[in-house]
Amino acid sequence: MAREQVWPPQGFDQASRLYFAENHRFSPAPPVTAAASDIYPVNFTASTGKQDRWTTELNLDILYPDRSGEDGKLLVYTGTPLATDVEISGSPKLVLEVSSTATDGAFFAYLEDVAPDGHVTYLDEGELRAVDRKDMGQNEGPYSSPGPSPGNSRHDAQPLVPGKPAELKIRMWPISVLLRKGHQIRVALAGADAGTFRRYPPVDDVTWTVYRQRGLGSYLELPVQPR
Secondary structure, three states: OOOOOOOOOOOOOOOEEEEEEHHHEEEOOOOOOOOOEEEEEOOOOOOOOOOOHHHHHHOOOOOOOOOHHHHOOOEEEEOOOOOOOEEEEEOOEEEEEEEEOOOOOEEEEEEEEEOOOOOEEEEEEEEEEHHHOOEOOOOOOOOOOOOOOEOOOHHHOOOOOOOOOEEEEEEOOOEEEEEOOOOEEEEEEEOOOOOOOOOOOOOOOOEEEEEEEOOEEOEEEEOEEEO
16 A cells, blocks of 8 residues: 555645535535525534544544434535545535524534445544634644644634624544445534533523525535545
């Protein structure tokens, strides 16, 4: 097996965009509709379980079972069946144009593979606390990042204004995976991971509005190549 000397590998430096579209689908084209959005009442029982990637130092087997049931609690967007095998190698990025009824929130984005039989496999994830959405400058971070790098200082905190759209840039972890022909790419959005993280905000119901309209287009950016 050849070893790559750079990351992402050669040929994956350009990313493809998949825009959120109606009927919880993706579109390769930016939205042109003047007003379009999806409403999501946050389900704070959503979880990746007690044996997820965050427990790797606890000497536990990492286990992500079929997520089709858990996705019923989340806001999902799913692509059409792949026409060929597709490789994803790099750091996926999600840009959300969203408003909330709260001034803060935890945003979790899961990249998933949907098999023809409906089985949903966890591939990758990214997370962002809304008040920490301000990007660090290129020279502010301790290391070079392949994508958006939000800060977490109190000085840079930016509370959400309820009902007002805000842009959230979520960088997922580096990944290299081959998806098979006929499978579908999915993004699942959650406002909690009850098995692992503290809830934000700690009380009260919260509802998001995720925009997919002209000038406020949410999208997934994937470093992909057909195989």
